[in-house]
Amino acid sequence: MKKISLLLLLTFGMLHAQQDVQVEDQIKSIYSTALLNGQSYPWLEHLSNQIGGRLSGSLNAERAVEWGKEELDALGLDRVWLQPVMVPKWIRGTFEYAHIETSPGNTINVPVCALGGSVATPLAGIRAEVIEVQDFEALKKLGKKEVEGKIVFFNRPMQADLINTFNAYSGCVDQRYSGAEEAARLGAVAVIVRSVNLRLDDFPHTGSMSYGKLSIRKRIPASAISTNGAELLSSMLALNPKLSFYLKQNCKNLPDVQSYNVVGEITGSEKPDEIMVVGGHLDSWDLGDGAHDDGAGVVQSMEVLRLFKTIGYQPKRTLRVVLFMNEENGMRGATEYAAVAKSNKENHVFALESDAGGFTPRGFSIDSTPEKLAVIQSWEPYFEPYLIHLFVKGGSGADVGHLKTDANVLAGLRPDSQRYFDYHHAANDTFDAINKRELELGAATMASLVYLIDYFSL
Amino acid sequence: MKKISLLLLLTFGMLHAQQDVQVEDQIKSIYSTALLNGQSYPWLEHLSNQIGGRLSGSLNAERAVEWGKEELDALGLDRVWLQPVMVPKWIRGTFEYAHIETSPGNTINVPVCALGGSVATPLAGIRAEVIEVQDFEALKKLGKKEVEGKIVFFNRPMQADLINTFNAYSGCVDQRYSGAEEAARLGAVAVIVRSVNLRLDDFPHTGSMSYGKLSIRKRIPASAISTNGAELLSSMLALNPKLSFYLKQNCKNLPDVQSYNVVGEITGSEKPDEIMVVGGHLDSWDLGDGAHDDGAGVVQSMEVLRLFKTIGYQPKRTLRVVLFMNEENGMRGATEYAAVAKSNKENHVFALESDAGGFTPRGFSIDSTPEKLAVIQSWEPYFEPYLIHLFVKGGSGADVGHLKTDANVLAGLRPDSQRYFDYHHAANDTFDAINKRELELGAATMASLVYLIDYFSL
Numbered sequence: 001m002k003k004i005s006l007l008l009l010l011t012f013g014m015l016h017a018q019q020d021v022q023v024e025d026q027i028k029s030i031y032s033t034a035l036l037n038g039q040s041y042p043w044l045e046h047l048s049n050q051i052g053g054r055l056s057g058s059l060n061a062e063r064a065v066e067w068g069k070e071e072l073d074a075l076g077l078d079r080v081w082l083q084p085v086m087v088p089k090w091i092r093g094t095f096e097y098a099h100i101e102t103s104p105g106n107t108i109n110v111p112v113c114a115l116g117g118s119v120a121t122p123l124a125g126i127r128a129e130v131i132e133v134q135d136f137e138a139l140k141k142l143g144k145k146e147v148e149g150k151i152v153f154f155n156r157p158m159q160a161d162l163i164n165t166f167n168a169y170s171g172c173v174d175q176r177y178s179g180a181e182e183a184a185r186l187g188a189v190a191v192i193v194r195s196v197n198l199r200l201d202d203f204p205h206t207g208s209m210s211y212g213k214l215s216i217r218k219r220i221p222a223s224a225i226s227t228n229g230a231e232l233l234s235s236m237l238a239l240n241p242k243l244s245f246y247l248k249q250n251c252k253n254l255p256d257v258q259s260y261n262v263v264g265e266i267t268g269s270e271k272p273d274e275i276m277v278v279g280g281h282l283d284s285w286d287l288g289d290g291a292h293d294d295g296a297g298v299v300q301s302m303e304v305l306r307l308f309k310t311i312g313y314q315p316k317r318t319l320r321v322v323l324f325m326n327e328e329n330g331m332r333g334a335t336e337y338a339a340v341a342k343s344n345k346e347n348h349v350f351a352l353e354s355d356a357g358g359f360t361p362r363g364f365s366i367d368s369t370p371e372k373l374a375v376i377q378s379w380e381p382y383f384e385p386y387l388i389h390l391f392v393k394g395g396s397g398a399d400v401g402h403l404k405t406d407a408n409v410l411a412g413l414r415p416d417s418q419r420y421f422d423y424h425h426a427a428n429d430t431f432d433a434i435n436k437r438e439l440e441l442g443a444a445t446m447a448s449l450v451y452l453i454d455y456f457s458l
Numbered sequence: 459m460k461k462i463s464l465l466l467l468l469t470f471g472m473l474h475a476q477q478d479v480q481v482e483d484q485i486k487s488i489y490s491t492a493l494l495n496g497q498s499y500p501w502l503e504h505l506s507n508q509i510g511g512r513l514s515g516s517l518n519a520e521r522a523v524e525w526g527k528e529e530l531d532a533l534g535l536d537r538v539w540l541q542p543v544m545v546p547k548w549i550r551g552t553f554e555y556a557h558i559e560t561s562p563g564n565t566i567n568v569p570v571c572a573l574g575g576s577v578a579t580p581l582a583g584i585r586a587e588v589i590e591v592q593d594f595e596a597l598k599k600l601g602k603k604e605v606e607g608k609i610v611f612f613n614r615p616m617q618a619d620l621i622n623t624f625n626a627y628s629g630c631v632d633q634r635y636s637g638a639e640e641a642a643r644l645g646a647v648a649v650i651v652r653s654v655n656l657r658l659d660d661f662p663h664t665g666s667m668s669y670g671k672l673s674i675r676k677r678i679p680a681s682a683i684s685t686n687g688a689e690l691l692s693s694m695l696a697l698n699p700k701l702s703f704y705l706k707q708n709c710k711n712l713p714d715v716q717s718y719n720v721v722g723e724i725t726g727s728e729k730p731d732e733i734m735v736v737g738g739h740l741d742s743w744d745l746g747d748g749a750h751d752d753g754a755g756v757v758q759s760m761e762v763l764r765l766f767k768t769i770g771y772q773p774k775r776t777l778r779v780v781l782f783m784n785e786e787n788g789m790r791g792a793t794e795y796a797a798v799a800k801s802n803k804e805n806h807v808f809a810l811e812s813d814a815g816g817f818t819p820r821g822f823s824i825d826s827t828p829e830k831l832a833v834i835q836s837w838e839p840y841f842e843p844y845l846i847h848l849f850v851k852g853g854s855g856a857d858v859g860h861l862k863t864d865a866n867v868l869a870g871l872r873p874d875s876q877r878y879f880d881y882h883h884a885a886n887d888t889f890d891a892i893n894k895r896e897l898e899l900g901a902a903t904m905a906s907l908v909y910l911i912d913y914f915s916l
Contacts, residue, residue: 031619031621032619035619035620114597158896160493161493163843163844164845182793198895213484360818362845386621387820410596418817418818418895418896419893419895419896422893435877436657437877438876438877441621
């Protein structure tokens, strides 16, 4: 009896060890293929340099949709399709310009850019005194008397001693998103927002903003100023609180237009009704090429399916890549994808998003039950040779977050975050800021997690 | 009895928890100070942009010595001094030039740079046929008959599927270091070496080389070619094995000159005879500014002492910063420092080197007994909030490695390695390739380890 137990144990141990080796080999093969014969980098080169910035509703966004579908078609997937979705169309217009005027005729230009969704200034621009605040509380304390007729300048910097720069982002982004609404309620004529950037430089960073429930006639122009510009304006205000600021921009909101999510899938060999999604967003802001945000996530997600094809791994479940449209200023693609999935009663057991830049991957944040998180954490040894060490509980991503159920697992790739906000939503988010190996490692890391989820049927 | 044990256990537990909190607070203070009020970045800006490339024996190297001493003096350390050391002096000269000639007059320029220590070509240059090889074994197989009178082209690329790029470097660098010696023994007239760079680009990467025991008259010129240049040459050789290569360079070896290690210390409050060293190398190659190699290590090491001063932590042991001279082409500074330490019977209990670039720190490689390594690994939870996760057995660094004893602990900072060889020894190793936060995180990570070593008297 004892002998049999021992034999069973040994056999089980050997099988287990064999399985381990098989899994290790498969993951090694994923990483080697990504690094030696990867496609993510040339794909991103095309998306960034040949197509470029692709704000929802723009011609470039439609080019990106066509390109995405063509490339997925060429991979020989089981199914590729476009999922229609109406998206907002905001255009930057033909000029945006600002200066500080210390005395009549004495002006210093500062780099600004309209925030996405902002209204224009009058054609002749706006000239007004400036009131600098750090947050909404300080603004409200000042009250209508101090704010009315002025330009409100939100100048709270990102907190540099937070290690994860996304936490520093969260601590600041309210100024950009709701600053115009809050200031307009107190009678301000415009808002200038310090760029959400940890570095001192000359790039203004755009991003989405909302007027909330403010009626159309109460909406005021909102513009971002570079961090160096913000520092300059603040120091000049300290010397002369009565200085004027001049702002001119002719951005515009237009009616919604037709666009698409791009979707492709490999049908599962054993459980085709269980769907695993990998995705990023195809739209980007208009100032740069959107190489990091989120061209990187797009090509890494596409690469996951290509890697599976290349190494010959046939997933048991259906593996779907979704290139979401309109993450930046409306989230319409993600909302539509989730709505269609729900109405089709699709079972999304897993979804993984890459939307934090194409930098060296460090791990994942996982949105699941504690039990499933523990299973994923038990896979850490498989990732150790690739220096992937972060498996933390946390949000997945803005796009795949819409697919959350009690049972499924959502995840977000977590690359090194130190450089992300140097480029985020600015004119320097371009292909040259991408390191080929870092991008490829991200794709391989995503593919490895998807593989493990599929292989162990989590 | 049981109650007393429980009480003791609780008291011990509470003391332990209190100590934990104190240590955690101190480390938090180190990181916050480095990120909010760091000095490493402005220091590196000066060293890179105001002084620049500083090859041993150059005027810039002497400027760097003066600058280092001045800055350490300004920190109010207990002792700052220059340690004399004679260093080699090799100069690049006034030209280096190469082209591929497919037929008479039909030439294509390729980017090259002389390897450090190489002899010049004749003034009129060298024109010869090229023989391409991947390694010394292949070269020896070809033999004198195939090699004599030709230029040997070593073209083994770095292995891209190795995750740690330093392993890929180790697998290639023999071509650069000993290629000329090996080829000269078979009668070659010059060597061209593929730059040790994972990326395809147009920067030739220099680096040290040696003629071994080859007599002076047998020495042949050695030059690095950019990776794009290497790919071009290789593909053209495939089409026309008889093409000529033309190389011209007038670099020169001069007699040794006087230089210095720069040393500063905070005297230990309890055990002044136990010395802890942090260091990097002050010299750099001449093509870029040496911002990553090893300006970063220099300013991070200086920052460790400044951080201790700023947060008011008085080390129990003596903490010494050493800015080593001549790591790149002779290691004279490290050799001299170790020799003086030995003759003075100094007890170096710990030494930490930063010489792997100013990128996001991932952890340390530790050269110590398994017991001491285990103690350091037990500190991992202190580092977790800062995403420092690598505590592996391994070499420390080229400079502090000379201080090894059976009892002491040596360590090397291990930053993310993906981008390092894009810049290593090339003209693009400049200040703009440095990210402020990544640099600062490295300094804080070093300071935290030194603090723990000191606090727990490891």
